[in-house]
Amino acid sequence: MSSYATAPESVFDQIRSNFLQKYKSNIEKELYHPKDVERIKANSNWLRAFYKHSIDDSDKTVEMIHDVLKWRKDFDCNSLLIPGKLPVPEELFKKGALFRRNEDNQCNPLLHFVIKTHKKDQFPAEQIQRFIAFFFEKNYKFNTEDPIVLLLDMADTGYSNLDMDLIKFIVTCLKTYYPGLIDYMIIFQMPFIFNAAWKIIKNWLPPQAIKLIKFVDKKSIKELVHESQLFVHMGGTDTYKYTYIRDEHVIKPAIEAFQSVNEFEAFKSIEPVKHDRIEEEYSEENTIKSFKSKSDVIETSSTKSKRSSKASLLAPKNSIKQEESTSGNVFSNSIISISPGDQIEFSECDGKNDNIQHIQLKNNSKTTLAYKVK
Secondary structure (H helix, E strand, C coil), X not given: CCCCCCCCHHHHHHHHHHHHHHCHHHHHCCCCCHHHHHHHHHCHHXXXXXXXXXXXXXXXXXXXXXXXXXXXXXXXXXXXXXXXCCCCCHHHHHCCCEXXXXXXXXXXXXXXXXXXXXXXXXXXXXXXXXXHHHHHHHHHHHCCCCCXXXXXXXXXXXXXXXXXXXXXXXXXXXXXHCCCCEEEEEEECCCHHHHHHHHHHHCCCCHHHHCCEEEECCCHHHHCCCHHHCEHHHCCCECCCCCCCHHHCCCCCCCCCCCCHHHHHHCHHHCCCCCCHHHHHCCCCCEEEEECCCCEEEEEEECCCCCCCCCCCCCXXXXXXXXXXXXXXXXXXXXXXXXXXXXXXXXXXCCCCCEEEEXXXXXXXXXXXXXXXX
């Protein structure tokens, strides 16, 4: 059986066809949200995530699609990302319980869940669940190919912060409803009083999922996240303090229509990315530039440090047609040409400390383009 990473498109065409035929009646009765059905029809990346989660079993993949789409309709997931609106009261966002900040050593974004901010019954359970699902949905809809790391910050927590119903909801979401959302989970400084609760939680998880949970303290967390990407209370140097800014959470009107990360990336300038101190510290690794010229050459440097980077620098987007080029390993379309076209490899030069390689980007359009290399 083909691995999910190398499975040909025909595998997903067959999975799609099997689902649409087996559950034709459910689709006609609108037991699934029409947007989700259209996404299944159009987005093989989502199918690939299901396929991987089902351990490359096509039949299980079809059943999982049914379970997820049914839950999404019942939970009304598609109303979580309504342009200009928040799905729950603003007070939940102001608490700073959930927010994205920094990256791990593999450049996976960190989604922080500050457990000490939560107390059971402070808000209705449904609101809390939709609040969490909002962050999962926002990260998942546009990034099925780029997982995040869920960091449960349990510093200064006690029994008053323990909510087994909420934990079960999160586990179910990650185990079933959002396949491929996370690369792994970090649990920072779990108090020993939660050991009994953990024994119960382990029974909710399959063996392969348990392996993805990393229990860490101030010392061991640095094996996963560089200290510059950690808050001070975690043993790092980042002095950031969460401040609620409504515009950072509200979905922009033009984004809601996108069904895949590829479509979203092509128009990412609609929802600007915040570039702060972290980019400045790693200016050699993260280059942000806009250009109008027909050809720019960027020299990037991969500094030897504890913080590593992903091997793939830029990959062609499925939503944009890739064209053949007579010049060799070049990706080209009506917007941009990239050389090399698939990935860039670094190698030591003359025994120097830095590894240097070049990438050439050519603007094929008549408009200004913005790009980020990381």
